[in-house]
Amino acid sequence: MSDNEEFDNAAQTGEGQGTTYSVLVSALRKNGHVVIDGRPCRLLQVSTTTEGRDLVGEDLFTDQEIEASLPSDATVDVPTVSRKDYELVNVEVDEGMLNLHDIYGTPRDDIPVPNGDLGDQIKSDFADGKQLVVTILSAMDESRPISVREAAKAEF
Missing domain, CATH: 2.30.30.30 (SH3 type barrels.)
Structure with a gap:
């Protein structure tokens, strides 16, 4: 699983x-x-x-x-736990933050690049020019990325 x-x-x-x-x-x-x-x-x-x-x-x-x-x-x-997909717009490597947009174009830039394999994959895939979707898990005023995937053609 x-x-x-x-x-x-x-x-x-x-x-x-x-x-x-x-x-x-x-x-x-x-x-x-x-x-x-x-x-x-x-x-x-x-x-x-x-x-x-x-x-x-x-x-x-x-x-x-x-x-x-x-x-x-x-x-x-x-x-109350939620999951929401965001388009990855930019990875601010110096600041260690992700720049994201939801499907309505609302920006979100308060999510740090995760440590470990997920963070490495996000940085590598973004550097390769892939259009990425990052899934953010949120609960009790905290959030973190839990997965990344390549965006479908008409997803965002």
């Missing part, structure tokens, strides 16, 4: 909604989302115990694992 498919399992569009909503701990499922220690996480593991549920989550933006043990009848926050 690719990273995109994992995020698709529980991703929700967040336009016009708050940054979180409340649910019972008993309703949480693996690959869903939850806020643990104030951080938006994807649930890697949910186990039932005599006291409630043990949760293991992965922070959506730092990839760190965070654990929590909660009673099943407790209420927790779930982040």
Whole structure:
């Protein structure tokens, strides 16, 4: 399963909604989302115990694992998670930022070039003159690129 498919399992569009909503701990499922220690996480593991549920989550933006043990009848926050595609207009290598436009031409230049393989692919493909689409994952006023692909002919 690719990273995109994992995020698709529980991703929700967040336009016009708050940054979180409340649910019972008993309703949480693996690959869903939850806020643990104030951080938006994807649930890697949910186990039932005599006291409630043990949760293991992965922070959506730092990839760190965070654990929590909660009673099943407790209420927790779930982040509103969205994914949106943007056309890559420019890579500001000196500043380490991506210049993006959505399908309406609205600019976005607050996304840093990611570290690792994804960032290397974005820089390399852009330098090769490819027209690219970057998918941005957003939750709780944070965002990060999660994938890049070559744009279809009439996509943007």
